[in-house]
Amino acid sequence: MVPTDVIAKTIGVHGQSPNMVDYAAERAGFRWQDARQALDGLAGGGLNIAHEAVVRHARSDRRDHVALRCRDRHGVRTEMTYGALDERSNRFANVLDGLGIGPGERVFVLLPRNAQLYVVALGTLKNRSVLSPLFAAFGPEPIRQRLGIGAGSVLVTTPTLYRHKVASVREQLPALRHVLLVGDGAPRSTPAPPGTLALADLLDAASGDFTIGPTDPEDMALLHFTSGTTGTPKGAIHVHDAVVSHYATGRIALDLHPDDVYWCTADPGWVTGTSYGIIAPLVHGVTTVVDESEFDAERWYQTLEREGVNVWYTAPTALRMLMQAGAEMAAAHDLRALRFVASVGEPLNPEVVRWGRDVLGVAIHDNWWQTETGGIMVANYACMDIRPGSMGRPLPGIDATILTHDDQGRIVLGPDDRAVEADVGVEGELALRPGWPSMFRGFLGDAARYRSCFAGGWYLSGDLARRDEDGYFWFIGRGDDVIKSAGHLIGPFEVESALMEHESVAEVGVIGVPDALLGEVVKAFVTLKAGYSASVELRLDLLGFARRRLGAAVAPREIVFDPHLPHTKSGKIMRRLLKARELGLPEGDTSTLELPS
Ligand code: ATP
Ligand code: MG
Numbered sequence: 302m303v304p305t306d307v308i309a310k311t312i313g314v315h316g317q318s319p320n321m322v323d324y325a326a327e328r329a330g331f332r333w334q335d336a337r338q339a340l341d342g343l344a345g346g347g348l349n350i351a352h353e354a355v356v357r358h359a360r361s362d363r364r365d366h367v368a369l370r371c372r373d374r375h376g377v378r379t380e381m382t383y384g385a386l387d388e389r390s391n392r393f394a395n396v397l398d399g400l401g402i403g404p405g406e407r408v409f410v411l412l413p414r415n416a417q418l419y420v421v422a423l424g425t426l427k428n429r430s431v432l433s434p435l436f437a438a439f440g441p442e443p444i445r446q447r448l449g450i451g452a453g454s455v456l457v458t459t460p461t462l463y464r465h466k467v468a469s470v471r472e473q474l475p476a477l478r479h480v481l482l483v484g485d486g487a488p489r490s491t492p493a494p495p496g497t498l499a500l501a502d503l504l505d506a507a508s509g510d511f512t513i514g515p516t517d518p519e520d521m522a523l524l525h526f527t528s529g530t531t532g533t534p535k536g537a538i539h540v541h542d543a544v545v546s547h548y549a550t551g552r553i554a555l556d557l558h559p560d561d562v563y564w565c566t567a568d569p570g571w572v573t574g575t576s577y578g579i580i581a582p583l584v585h586g587v588t589t590v591v592d593e594s595e596f597d598a599e600r601w602y603q604t605l606e607r608e609g610v611n612v613w614y615t616a617p618t619a620l621r622m623l624m625q626a627g628a629e630m631a632a633a634h635d636l637r638a639l640r641f642v643a644s645v646g647e648p649l650n651p652e653v654v655r656w657g658r659d660v661l662g663v664a665i666h667d668n669w670w671q672t673e674t675g676g677i678m679v680a681n682y683a684c685m686d687i688r689p690g691s692m693g694r695p696l697p698g699i700d701a702t703i704l705t706h707d708d709q710g711r712i713v714l715g716p717d718d719r720a721v722e723a724d725v726g727v728e729g730e731l732a733l734r735p736g737w738p739s740m741f742r743g744f745l746g747d748a749a750r751y752r753s754c755f756a757g758g759w760y761l762s763g764d765l766a767r768r769d770e771d772g773y774f775w776f777i778g779r780g781d782d783v784i785k786s787a788g789h790l791i792g793p794f795e796v797e798s799a800l801m802e803h804e805s806v807a808e809v810g811v812i813g814v815p816d817a818l819l820g821e822v823v824k825a826f827v828t829l830k831a832g833y834s835a836s837v838e839l840r841l842d843l844l845g846f847a848r849r850r851l852g853a854a855v856a857p858r859e860i861v862f863d864p865h866l867p868h869t870k871s872g873k874i875m876r877r878l879l880k881a882r883e884l885g886l887p888e889g890d891t892s893t894l895e896l897p898s
Contacts (some may be wrong), residue, residue: 308654308664314640315611319683320552324694327553333738336549340584349516349546351390351426354583356513360385361560363586370562370608371416371591381416383586387422389504391511392715393424396503399456400479404429407451407524411435411458411466414578416482416570417500421457422579426522426541427513430455433524436570436870436893437462443892445470447593449522450536450746451524452476454888459483463497471496492499492571497768518738520540524745525572527672528869529893530779530877536745537572537672544580546676546739551581553610554668554680554696556641564590564604565614567697571871572672572878573645576739577614581676587612598626602634609638616646618808618872620653620665625807625830631660639663641683645670647873648776648794650801651689669731669776671762673754679731679774691773692766700734703727703768704759710780712756720757723731723767728777728790731766732759765792782876784813786821791855793876796823799850800857803843805833810866810874811857814883825857826879828866868895 304624312319321327341357342348358364364384371379397408408425410432412418417433425432433451435444444466448456453476458467460482467480481500482493493499523539551557555577563582567573582589590608594600596619621876623631642657642665649667657665667679667693681693681699696699703723705713712730713721723729735755744751753760765777777783777792784791793811800809808828813821827843829835840860847856867875872891881888 306651306689308658308689310684311664311688312684314663315638317558317640319556319794320558320704321556321682322684323681324685324697328697332658333545333549333698336698337545338759340545340548342829342866343513345515347514347516348427348518348541348544349429349513350541350547350580351423352513353544353548354426354580355383355387355390355423356585358383358583366586367588367694368583369416369419369589369591371593371603373415373593379416381419386419388509389420390423390427391509392504392507393420394427394511395507396481396500396844397424397428397430398508399503400455402428402454402479404428405431405521406454407431407433408455409433409435409448409451409453411437411439411456411462412483412569413437413459413593414574414591416591419579419753421483422575429514429516429520430577431521431524433526434569434575435526436866438568438895439466439570439871439892441466441470445473447534447536448474448477448524454508455479455481457483459482459501460494463494465753466689468494471601512693516541519610519742521742523575524860525575525672528571528871528873529534529890530869530873533619533890534893535672535747535750537675537741538743538745539675539739540742543576543739544584544676546737549578549583549698550677550680551585554677555581555614556683557582557585557587557612557747559586560840561585561587561611562590562609562638563587563612564592564608564610566592566596566601566616566619567614567646570869573614573624576676585766587670596622598623598630602630602636604632605636605639605815606781611638611640612613613639613642615642615644616872617644617649617653618647618868620644620657621808624653624656628660636661642666643668643680645677648798648873649690650798652798652801654687654689669693669774670765673741673743673760673762674733674737676737678733688769688773691769691775693774694772695774699737701774702732702759703729703730703766704732704761712761714757720758720759725770726767728765728767729763729772731762734758735760765790779876782812784821784823786813786816786823787819787854789854791823796825796847796851796855796857800825800843801828802850803846805829805839806843807868808874810876810879812880813885814859814880822859823855823857824859824861824883826861826863826866828864829862840863869893870895
């Protein structure tokens with residue numbers, strides 16, 4: 302995709318100079334070792350995420366700085382300082398220790414986004430146990446499946462979630478020794494259900510002092526399940542050294558400054574909710590907004606305005622929904638505190654980037670990464686012009702490339718077994734040179750699958766992309782989603798973005814359907830904006846619109862209207878499900894499917 306327009310960098314918004322002012326210079330001088338030096342490390346050597354996220358601030362003059370500013374479902378605000386977060390998480394670490402839960406044991410968390418989540422997450426890491434967050438919206442089967450794969454020893458949840466989602470599968474989880482319940486408004490005197498413990502009582506009885514034991518940077522710290530967009534979710538293992546990546550990317554890709562108010566809207570059950578909802582902002586000592594409620598356009602604008610959010614990390618689906626809510630709603634709010642907005646999880650349509658500039662007053666910076674990479678890998682930075690539709694350039698310290706495939710989809714290897722890198726503009730698989738701190742160290746219980754992610758000295762992302770002459774990366778699609786039609790390789794994103802430019806379109810999912818002549822043809826499922834209704838005329842108009850923009854070879858042959866595209870609970874369009882339904886095939890793993898409310 303040749304860039305049609307460029308949004309010039311806006312350095313010095315609110316007089317704040319970005320942490321990285323010159324991409325090329327930072328890249329040339331970057332060493333992970335230096336990033337590691339910016340952290341404390343443990344007194345006796347070693348590295349522990351919780352120490353960097355909270356202990357070192359609690360022992361400094363940032364002790365009384367607000368770490369968490371929480372809004373519950375009813376809009377009630379509470380704050381927790383770094384000192385208080387340190388003390389509360391010490392108590393949780395002592396609770397685990399008192400229950401005989403040791404280093405390496407898995408602690409699963411099934412909680413809404415609230416302060417308790419942070420206390421539990423940090424206490425778990427202090428105890429050197431492994432944190433594994435789950436989506437609170439999961440049903441019993443996905444919970445059982447993940448607790449089973451992870452052999453969870455402890456589950457922390459609420460009485461309601463326990464009753465509805467865990468009690469029925471508890472007997473199938475022999476490794477699960479303790480279920481700790483966080484109050485969800487029920488009176489403290491209500492007895493905990495059989496086989497569970499009331500966490501509030503345990504925390505009250507525990508000591509607020511805790512010393513983190515020796516932690517090797519390679520010790521397992523986090524177990525994150527992938528979103529399951531392409532199949533059964535995998536459990537990606539991350540280690541304490543990942544905090545070095547969280548720190549570096551928080552500085553460079555999110556441009557966090559110490560006095561920032563920061564809001565990450567990702568669900569805690571997704572890797573972004575931990576890497577950038579918990580760890581990166583705390584490591585930088587900023588104030589994090591923790592909003593318990595789900596998406597609501599008016600409420601989100603209120604949160605941005607009332608909390609004075611400076612740095613905002615969100616996702617394309619949410620941004621598209623804000624666009625749908627209309628520019629008037631945005632204009633009714635004072636969003637001038639916003640300095641830097643970033644997006645991840647799905648391709649960010651150029652239309653949305655420009656909408657950000659025009660309506661929010663700040664362009665939106667797309668970035669790319671995966672559960673497996675543990676942290677941001679390719680990004681648009683504050684100091685760099687944005688090419689709308691591009692994911693940006695590799696993080697300093699990250700060596701990214703595009704690899705060439707043969708007809709069978711295999712990576713082309715050179716005579717020395719090194720993978721052959723594609724030329725500028727050529728479509729291929731986005732690959733990364735292994736070795737950054739937050740890279741996953743395995744898929745739990747699936748060594749073969751882990752090995753299959755590497756070839757010719759590269760980590761293979763499974764995503765197709767191309768690189769332009771200035772080193773900007775352009776997303777084409779997931780390897781599995783790419784459409785092959787009459788010898789063309791068509792990325793769903795390109796087609797979806799073109800249709801998004803039509804005034805009636807709120808969201809689009811594009812798939813390939815088999816065609817005897819062409820191999821596959823492009824089919825689009827379109828959700829219309831409020832105020833538009835499906836009609837034959839509109840369908841023809843959209844077909845013509847796409848044809849003019851994309852050309853006949855790439856434009857959809859077929860368009861259907863669909864008011865509810867299937868999404869994962871993390872907000873991604875599940876194209877494989879659109880395809881399975883279209884072809885009457887089994888739907889496969891739907892544990893992360895968001896059910897329409
Ligand atoms: P699974 O691996 O189980 O199929 P998943 O790949 O959706 O699920 P995640 O690790 O949560 O699970 O998502 C990472 C993927 O999301 C990337 O590989 C990419 O396909 C997509 N993605 C993330 N950010 C972007 C982006 N900025 N642009 C385009 N795609 C993105
Ligand atoms: Mg994936």
